[in-house]
Amino acid sequence: MQRILVGSAGYLERQGGIRMLDYVSLNLPFRCNYRCTKCASLERNIKREAGSSLGLDEIKAIHAEARNRGTRVLAFMGEGEPLVEPLLPAIVSHASSIGLLPLVFTNGSRLNGQISGMLSASAASLIVNIDSLDEGKYGKLSGGGSLETVLDNLKQAKELFAPHLENQCEYVRIAINMVVSKSNINEIPDLFSYCDQNGFMFSSNLPIHIGKAGGQPEFLLGPSEIEIVKRFSQPFGTDSNGQCAFLRNGITYSMVDGMLLPCPYALETEGRYGILDKKDLFGSQRSVLDGIRMFEDRFGRERCLLRHKDYGTFSKPDS
Numbered sequence: 001m002q003r004i005l006v007g008s009a010g011y012l013e014r015q016g017g018i019r020m021l022d023y024v025s026l027n028l029p030f031r032c033n034y035r036c037t038k039c040a041s042l043e044r045n046i047k048r049e050a051g052s053s054l055g056l057d058e059i060k061a062i063h064a065e066a067r068n069r070g071t072r073v074l075a076f077m078g079e080g081e082p083l084v085e086p087l088l089p090a091i092v093s094h095a096s097s098i099g100l101l102p103l104v105f106t107n108g109s110r111l112n113g114q115i116s117g118m119l120s121a122s123a124a125s126l127i128v129n130i131d132s133l134d135e136g137k138y139g140k141l142s143g144g145g146s147l148e149t150v151l152d153n154l155k156q157a158k159e160l161f162a163p164h165l166e167n168q169c170e171y172v173r174i175a176i177n178m179v180v181s182k183s184n185i186n187e188i189p190d191l192f193s194y195c196d197q198n199g200f201m202f203s204s205n206l207p208i209h210i211g212k213a214g215g216q217p218e219f220l221l222g223p224s225e226i227e228i229v230k231r232f233s234q235p236f237g238t239d240s241n242g243q244c245a246f247l248r249n250g251i252t253y254s255m256v257d258g259m260l261l262p263c264p265y266a267l268e269t270e271g272r273y274g275i276l277d278k279k280d281l282f283g284s285q286r287s288v289l290d291g292i293r294m295f296e297d298r299f300g301r302e303r304c305l306l307r308h309k310d311y312g313t314f315s316k317p318d319s
Helices: 009-013 046-050 056-068 088-097 113-121 135-142 147-160 185-198 223-231 281-299 311-315
Strands: 002-005 023-027 073-076 101-106 125-129 164-166 169-172 174-179 201-205 250-254
Touching: 002 009, 002 201, 023 056, 056 088, 073 088, 088 101, 088 113, 113 147, 125 147, 135 147, 147 174, 174 185, 185 201, 185 223, 250 281, 281 311
Parallel strands: 002 169, 023 073, 023 250, 073 101, 101 125, 125 174, 174 201
Antiparallel strands: 164 169
């Protein structure tokens, strides 16, 4: 039986198809309790630690307008660890109350009973990053994180985030994402088995070669290694046509200043597309997509903009 994460592109396709603006991604101020070797944000935008200039009421108004325009998922992918953001419970609870599905990317270290309860009550789905089931290796890759803590948190969360069966699919609300490097590629089967035993969706993922991971030999996988990763890869935002729905059927804005981004991790492009117009979300989305199409007309289309071989050209201010 196929296992699908609630809120993923695969899930939305099975719920009537993906709409023009199905995803809104909110980039939180950069705060994180990890210092991962693969981090795409830490060395690129420390200024985001300053805090938010958008008030909670304004954020709620944006999400209410998005819901009125047909948006179904509110995603928290960037830029740091969402569960350390003080306003997250209020934002998630409000989103759920107006019919949005919260989708939270997390390292799982703060996923204690209280936070799990709040997220479960808000019908959220979780994507937890685990790059190794070896405590020492996990600590090295995460910059000091505790694997034992994360696994204990997941054991408790598993009881709250129950799956359901529908139309020959098992719809789950917890998924594990593994970013693969040379040091952990041999652990893909182990993490796959862990997810299978616990009823979680699993996906292995190639690193983004920006930020801390840029140029590190550890993350420069060869062709045969890339093929291994792809065999276990089920990117949560990828639709059946192999396109990123977060990018092409969504919009990303920063909680710090309201600036539009093509992707939660495309920090170099900040300021290029202006500030989100909450009265014209489709117009804001079009301005970003037009820029992406111009780039793709010159350099071709790939599933992931940040993994595009010419992303460096796209991210330049004058590109």
